[in-house]
Amino acid sequence: MKRYKKAFFLIISFLILYSCSQREKRTVIAKIDDFVVYEEDIDKLVTQELFDEANRIYLIKKLALDSYIDDYFLKKGLNNLNMSKGDLVDSLYKKIVDSLFISSFILSHNMQYGIKDLRNTLETFPINSEEGQYLLKEKIKNSLLKSFIDSIKSVSNISSFLYPPINPKLALLSDSIVKYSAGNLSSKYEILVVSDFECDRCRESYPIIRRIYDKNKNRVKFSFTNYSSYVSISAIAAIAAGRQGKYLEYSNAIYSLGNIPTLEDLNKIARNMNLDMTQFEKDFKDTKIKESLVDNNIILNEAGLYGTPTLIVNGKLIFDLSSEQEVQRIIENEFSE
Template sequence: MKYLVFLYFFFLYSCSNRDKSIVAEVNGYEISASELSRLTTQETFDLLNTAYEIKLKALDDLIKHKLIEQEAAAVGKTFNVFLDDYVKEMINGKEDSLLMMFGSVDERVLHSRERLSKVSSGSIEGNISLRNDIRAAVIQHLADSLYNKADIKRYLYPPKQPQCVISDLNVRYRGNLNAATTFIVASDFDCKRCVDFEKTLKQIYSEYKDKVRFGFINFADEPTLASLSCEAAVKYNKFWEFHDAIFEHEALVDSAFVFDTASRLGLDVEEYKQELLSAVNYDRVNHTINKLMERGLFATPTIIINDRLIYITNSYEELTRLLKQELEL
């Protein structure tokens, strides 16, 4: 995986007459805001998604608070009085049974139980901790119960996926080559996240290969033996065979592996070697890497569906949901 270090600029309006679209000047050469935006496209999008997730979590917490307020108002009590009375009624000497109940609900409560096992030794600290944790678990259980039964409509939406066109670059395709929906992965053969994601991608490809055009574009820090060997195989229509073999290979991709793969695929190894080591092959791979950086990509794997940048995810469920949306348009 690679991460390029970018600086984020927040622009404040001032009384200056300076053109707001210019963010810097270097020896008289102007750098525009649009250039900066292109360079930070993916990082900015990721930050916007992080902010969205924080707001979504806060919204859920606020909704649960409002639901408890409604319950309190229904019986003529304030929020705090209602909770105090509810907790007292629920506990009422049932600490052990509550611990057993809430200790198996989910991870949100489980961490409390793990801490309790270390401090509930009859000490003052242990008793205070025990009571606080049980109270928190009881309130959480109430909030979750009300939340699950409530009619909730949210009007908080994730940021719109920015456009990221790379189809004019060195993308290799398979699947339904005539499909209107395109799923491109910018990936690196030497990236552990990419190797792990390949398992998810195989599952998605198997299910959607008749409906979607799947693309791969190499995005390493620099041209590597793995990326060059795949690109050299294009001349012999063996790109995908090399691609799959490399991702399935669990050891280092060295020259012995590459030439063994070429031989196994029936290529003239000496001719293939010349193609692999050619300046044209190297320049093609290097040009692609540079162009991807210019267009704001900074990490692998990066997923682009129909020229829209997807928030970093390895989730089969999330990616297939997005694909279904595109296929239904």
């Protein structure tokens, strides 16, 4: 019995000593007389600055990784076709590009009023000028090459383990903004979708957001909020619809239009959804909605948001929604049991 007591005493002593040694591992970075300054104390003072720097480094690495992966698949595709990059691009251009394609490309990229030269300056050239035609052809070729690479990536298994840092300002963000939630409302997991009804990239990315929502809605609460540099009539109308319990459905209808809606479009959507139009029009004119959206934009801006669309998953910003597989991977990693 004494042997067991002695062994028990030794184990407890070891645990106490170990826990003390763990506490003593705090890094000392300065001493002022007898006062000790620990690294964690300084970290608390510059938490946001450290995040900003970590996020900058993450973005640099993410861009480099994306470029590396694209180069890998381009080389793989060229080897399979036994072609050079130049020959491939010329072949795709001759096979795909015609006058209808060019017209559609110009409209979809808002180039009808001019095309920007991003090589040296931001000078804009008329689309029909010699320089404009050259830039247009180069942009089309780059787009075709990207589509070729993406077609190979879409049937490949890519696993990335590079994750964005956590923004400390986002910890309490969800409780202070105007949002509407759907999915599993009792879930401990939440994904905040930050978007803008009048943003081209948001419209382009919305089908991906919807698929991500459909895939995860049974286990995750999705919250939706609007963020832009100004308060749009679309954002006001969506909240007016939200007061009748139709925010998500109304948002879906706006993004499905494919263009920035007019007031007539917004009223038509409301009628098609059988909303109480008297109440809808009353809420649309309610100045409290506009005021709440102004406050919302300020809060999101101060939290470090700088663009849309953005997903916030567990305090991590995901602003590149071009890869549905990549977004889903981050979700799985953050919300795995």
